[in-house]
Amino acid sequence: MAIAKAERLMNLALCLMNTRRPVSKRELRASIEAYHEVTSDDAFNRMFERDKDDLRELGLVIDTVESLDGEFGYLARSDRNRLPDIALDPEEAAALSLAAKVWQQARLAEAASGALQKLRAAGVPYEDASSALEPRIPAPEPAFEALMVATRERRAVAFDYRKANAVRPEPRLVEPWALECWRGHWYLAGYDRDREDVRVFRLSRISGKVRARGAAAAAVPDHVDVREAVARWAGEGATAATARIRLRHESGYPLRARALSTAAVDSEWDELEIPYGHGLDAWLAEFGPDVVVVAPEELRAEVVDRLRAVAKG
Structure with missing residues (x-):
C-alpha cells in the first residue's frame, strides 16, 4: 500500500472513530487534507467508497446513519471497535516473550519488542524464559525486508540473481509466495514469470535492489512448503542419485x-x-x-x- 493511501486511510479512520455523531461525506472531504486535492465530485465519491471498503476489510466497523434530510453520515463507534482484553497465563506470556526475541535483524525486531512492551503495560503476567533458551533467526540479507513486504502484499518483484553454477547474475521477474529460513539461509519460493515455472531463490545470491513490479497474477498454492521445495531442489532425501x-x-x-x-x-x-x-x-x-x-x-x-x-x- 502506498504511503499516501495509508495516511489517507489512517486520517479517515481517526475522523470516524473520534466523533460522537455521524459525519457526512461533505464534512469528511473538508476535514481530510488528502481529499482536498480531488476536484471532481465523482472522483471523490469513488475514492471515498474505496477507502471505506478498505477500512472495513481491515476490520473497522463503520455504521451508516441516514439523517432527517436524507443525507448519510458515517461513524465508527468505539464500543464496536474495541478488542477484548488479552488474558495470558505466565507460561503463555513467557512463550510469547521468547518468540519475540527470535528476530535479531530486520524491521521485525522493533515490532516484536514494541508488542511486548504494550503487553507488559497492560498488566499481562511476564516471566523471562530467555535464560534457559534464547533462539535467534538472523536476517542479514539486504533483500529480506523488500521480499517480506512483497510477499505480504502479493506484489511481483524484479531482481538480479546469481545461480549456484553461474559467474554472473541474471535478471528475474518473480511473483513471491513465501519466505523461510533453512539450514541458516533464507529462501524465497515463487513463480518465475520468464521461465513460467515455480522457482526457489536463496536470498544471499540476490544482488542489487529488489524492485516492485505491480500486483502478482498467478494463483498461490494453498500451502507453500519452502523447506520441502529447497530440500527437493538440493537432493535432500533422494535415494536414486x-x-x-x-x-x-x-x-x-x-x-x-x-x-x-x-x-x-x-x-x-x-x-x-x-x-x-x-x-x-x-x-x-x-x-x-x-x-x-x-x-x-x-x-x-x-x-x-x-x-x-x-x-x-
Whole structure:
C-alpha cells in the first residue's frame, strides 16, 4: 500500500472513530487534507467508497446513519471497535516473550519488542524464559525486508540473481509466495514469470535492489512448503542419485549429518556417500580443501570449475 493511501486511510479512520455523531461525506472531504486535492465530485465519491471498503476489510466497523434530510453520515463507534482484553497465563506470556526475541535483524525486531512492551503495560503476567533458551533467526540479507513486504502484499518483484553454477547474475521477474529460513539461509519460493515455472531463490545470491513490479497474477498454492521445495531442489532425501566424496577428519559436519554411509580411508580422510541433487556442487565448494569429490565425474568437474571461478574472482 502506498504511503499516501495509508495516511489517507489512517486520517479517515481517526475522523470516524473520534466523533460522537455521524459525519457526512461533505464534512469528511473538508476535514481530510488528502481529499482536498480531488476536484471532481465523482472522483471523490469513488475514492471515498474505496477507502471505506478498505477500512472495513481491515476490520473497522463503520455504521451508516441516514439523517432527517436524507443525507448519510458515517461513524465508527468505539464500543464496536474495541478488542477484548488479552488474558495470558505466565507460561503463555513467557512463550510469547521468547518468540519475540527470535528476530535479531530486520524491521521485525522493533515490532516484536514494541508488542511486548504494550503487553507488559497492560498488566499481562511476564516471566523471562530467555535464560534457559534464547533462539535467534538472523536476517542479514539486504533483500529480506523488500521480499517480506512483497510477499505480504502479493506484489511481483524484479531482481538480479546469481545461480549456484553461474559467474554472473541474471535478471528475474518473480511473483513471491513465501519466505523461510533453512539450514541458516533464507529462501524465497515463487513463480518465475520468464521461465513460467515455480522457482526457489536463496536470498544471499540476490544482488542489487529488489524492485516492485505491480500486483502478482498467478494463483498461490494453498500451502507453500519452502523447506520441502529447497530440500527437493538440493537432493535432500533422494535415494536414486548419490555422490561419493572424501572429507577430512573433524570437518564438514553438515555433510556428515546427511551422509548415507561413512567409512575411514586413512588417518586424514573419510569417504562419504551423500544424496546428489541440484546445487550440491555449490555446497561442496564452500568446504574448500576439506572436500574432494570421488564420483560422479560431472560433479567433480562442476566443483573444480566453481573453485577456479572463485580463485579468478
